[in-house]
Amino acid sequence: MTQKVKVAITVNGTLYERDVEPRLLLSDFIRHDLGLKGTHVGCEHGLCGACTVLIDGHSARSCTLFAVMVDGSEIKTVESLGTIDNMHPLQEAFHEKHALQCGFCTPGFLMTAVEYLEGNPNPTAEQAREAIDGNFCRCTGYENIVEAVQLAAKKMAAH
Amino acid sequence: MKPAPFDYYAPTSLSEALDKLTELGYSGKVLAGGQSLIPAMNFRMARPTALVDLGKVKELSYIKPTADGGMAIGTMTRDSVVEEDLLVSERFPILVKTIKHIAHKQIRNRGTFGGAIAHADPAAQLPAAALLLDANLKVLSKAGERWVKAVDFFIGPFMTVLEPEELLAEVVLPPLAPRTGASYQQVSRQKGGYAQAAVISTVTLDGADRVKEARVALFSVGEYPLLASKPNQVLAGQVPTAEAIEEIAAYVAKNECDPGTDIHGTEEYRRNLVHVLVRRALTEAVQQAKK
Known part of the structure; x- marks a missing residue:
């Protein structure tokens, strides 16, 4: 019989208690069990960064963790940032700087940048580039993303 | 791209974890951060029967x-x-x-x-x-x-x-001795990617700038990380000259590593990298030690 493990995981402020198979990846828990499809799954082995979420405030790849490993943790996904009518300054900056084209990688960039900007409120272009070195984008060539991260820093400081 | 099923244990204390590992024997495997193991399991290159997750062993x-x-x-x-x-x-x-x-x-x-x-x-x-x-x-x-x-x-x-x-x-x-300099050198296709060759070194100098100890570790160029013996043999007790460092780098690249060939580079290319990186690593470590 398939083993199920009871987990209690808080996602975007809501506590979810579920019985899950140990092999269930956190990315699949978020998308399939909770229906939060903002977290995208690209490579599923820890290279592309599309599935980045925050776990207890720290960025991590949700495809290289089992949901059972984060029992008791607080997760934040891209849905926690803002809504279409009330965007997070980082989302506004991505919009204004045209920092996305197809948008597949964007949730991962946003969750990576949101953690980074908390500790680094005024990055240079070089620092912003380094901050996103764990995320792949196949459309933009990264230039606009770097500019968006810098613009977001200014917007967040003004808030 | 999904891992095969496995039995899962999440002990909350060290003694409980050790009991479980003994009980499971060869079918048990420790899960720490999972950042290497889980990708390997996603590819099903690794298929452990049971995992003992240490995440809750504070x-x-x-x-x-x-x-x-x-x-x-x-x-x-x-x-x-x-x-x-x-x-x-x-x-x-x-x-x-x-x-x-x-x-x-x-x-x-x-x-x-x-x-x-x-x-x-x-x-x-x-x-x-x-x-x-x-x-x-x-x-x-x-x-x-x-x-x-x-x-x-x-x-x-x-x-x-x-x-x-x-x-x-x-x-x-163990503590680093006073007047120890160090250096990290690698060549990889992108930042954060696997190194095609990498070298880390430490050099400890005495009061007269002679080498007390020179250590050079190599990785990505053998079946496991390697500690080269030539650097200390040549440099111990000597003032480290550029000529001596060059001789060591050439020797280590030829005799003290075992790189393979893959799509990212040939064995010959990787030996050349080792030569260059050992030279840079020792040179920088000596400079650091003098500071």
Whole structure:
């Protein structure tokens, strides 16, 4: 019989208690069990960064963790940032700087940048580039993303 | 791209974890941060029968200074925690520099210090750092503890002297001597990617700028991290000249590494990288030691 493990995981402020198979990846828990499809799954082995979420405030790849490993943790996904009518300054900056084209990688960039900007409120272009070195984008060539991260820093400081 | 089923255990204490490993024997495998193991399981290159997750064993996560000026690091300490620790950066700046080359922030936030050493990926930074810094590894099982030097720990790609019922509990780094400089050198296709060849070195000088000890660890160019013997043979007791360093670099590239050929580079190319990187690493370490 398939083993199920009871987990209690808080996602975007809501506590979810579920019985899950140990092999269930956190990315699949978020998308399939909770229906939060903002977290995208690209490579599923820890290279592309599309599935980045925050776990207890720290960025991590949700495809290289089992949901059972984060029992008791607080997760934040891209849905926690803002809504279409009330965007997070980082989302506004991505919009204004045209920092996305197809948008597949964007949730991962946003969750990576949101953690980074908390500790680094005024990055240079070089620092912003380094901050996103764990995320792949196949459309933009990264230039606009770097500019968006810098613009977001200014917007967040003004808030 | 989904892992095969496995039995899962999440002990909340060290003794419970050791009991479980003994009970499971060869069918049990330790899960630390999972940043290497889970990708391998997603590809089904690894199919462990049972995992013992140490994530809830809080007593294995700590950084403590030792009285002699070294550090003791609990196996479950996250890489990013070691990277940001002030005392580590004071006592072992080369370790911080090395950790910054491990993949990306998102992975260092989850990957663990001891997990990477026990995993023994021949292309990984921390096994080589353990070797370079002459780490003492505390190995625990239900039957008791034993200490293994890093130089005796690695026996093949992804293979160590750990028995199935054992786990690596703590890594103790002896202090660096005064006037020790260090250097990290690698060539990789992109930042955070696997190195095609990498070299970490330390050089300790005496008051007259003669070498007391020169250590050079190589990785990604053999079945496990390698400690070259030529650098200390040539340099010990000598003033390190550019000629001596060049002779060492050429020798190490020819005789003290075993790189393979893959789509990213040939054996010949990697030996050439070792030659260049050993020269740079020793040169920089000497300069640092003089500061």
